Amino acid sequence: MQQLANITVTPKPGHLFDSWSSAGQWLSNMSLSGFEIYPHGELNAEDIPAKLVGGFHLQSFPILTPLLYNDSARLMKIFGDWQTVEQFYGGTDADHIVNTMVSQLNLAAKLNAPYAVFHPMDCDMEHLFSQNFPWTLDDTFTACAELLNLALKRSNFKGWLLLENMWWKQSFRLDSRQEYDDLRSRINYAKCGICFDTGHMMATNNSITDESGAISFLQNRLHQLDLSSEIKTLHLNSNLKNHSLQKDSTGEKSRNKQSQASYQNCDGFWAQFDVALQHISGLDPHNGFQCEDLSHLIETINPNYLVHEVAQNDINEWQQSIRLQQACLSPVADLFEWKQYA
Template structure:
């Protein structure tokens, strides 16, 4: 297994490495990881400044809301965003071409970095439902839309590695609730190397009766056991803990209090989501049992962090919990990742 850390080209992340990828490489060597899963932000960053050997995977952009722009539903777009300029700012354009162009650019980056996998969220969710968890559409429509987007994007790309589908917790989305859900989605994607990246925190977020880490791990193990042989589709894991029962119960039924401005609503929703999806480290050694059920090629310690010391502390806690499962991936030779 390759053990990776998450990083993005958002300024906050780059400041932690002093905008210097030599510092990022030093962090890998210090902590025993073989590379980063990169979330690239925008087309303007000088990606050529990132040493190819440091990047082990690419997380494609998470657009959240895709249906209205993909279906060219102008009335719905204006209802959500308020005006065409806000639509353009959010998506980088006002038609589905902006979505395709964004993803193809990121797949081109993945090709240039020679990464073995990219991550895609099969999701459609709207701000109006982030508090009540009661969207009016069905899971099948979300998965069909996601497959349609992926098929359009993958029709013309040099990238030949794995496309891994990441689970979320919002109802009527891809949640790993059943094997039939997996079959329904994969059956519509015209790309042979399609698999799953299991996000453990997102899976835990589904169950808001979990009050302790041990309860969470037991639930996680049972959910993965229920997938049977479909577990073999799990090629990567975002290993992260979220036990947010109390917060979700406190905020159920909360609203935007009449706020109509899209960007202010998005900011409120983002703060809310960060409280649900905590991106903390597992500390209980029972988490190692997960890797008796699955054998992923890649394990990403996907944490939220505000300082380099907090980042290192979470890394140390989760490495300790994994015990012998964690193997140092930095060797005397240069780390190498391949999409072949």
């Protein structure tokens, strides 16, 4: 099993390194095999040292269907004008999304990335807080499969396409084995698998209050799904902070009012987007596991790649979170030893 860290590439390696040389030295110091990279914008493979690439995360289009289906009415309702549409997506029609996905898959191929992660989801601003999305899971799967099939057909990518579990309703949450089998059957590509995100799975359960309960829930869900053999990559992070944000005890009408009130003082899409990002950060904080023995969970999944996908507010906090998780992968005695000098 290779252990990785995730970074956004612009082509600069994230926001905490001044060069790829320093990023590579950091990997060595942290006993990590490479980075799972998330490319942003148009990049050339020559700008990224392939030897440091351990995995690839495709660009996410969380508000997918309005542009994929060239739905001008929905686009104008959400964004207000075409300039904002272009600023958000990078283009103004469905061809742009498909071309972006083709370009990213080809970049992954040039960098010899063994896998590429995809977010099978659809969301919008209006229903973000309530999650009462006016479409079905089948609608989301249809759109995601259409995009992937169009892009894969035109790309040179031969690695694993990994579907990452999300927490949004009417998206790929892995609430059941049938979800994976259904989506997998729609994708015309042989090497499909799962990227299992522990924090995203925790976000689907409102009752988790501590790491011990989280591990029990994750183990039980994995047993229920019987999909461990399909999991090629594990995104390891905890989701306990601000977990009360997910409580669903206020009722549907109150949640709809919350959605409307949240944007009440916002002037335009970008102000709404800032509010939405703050809400999402509370739902998916990317904290690291700190004290529980994770060795049995890792044995159950047995992934080829483990990505320490934790918050990167500053280099010291990032390093400490990863080292704590690394200690949690070993027997409990090793964790106690680590805490003596952490």
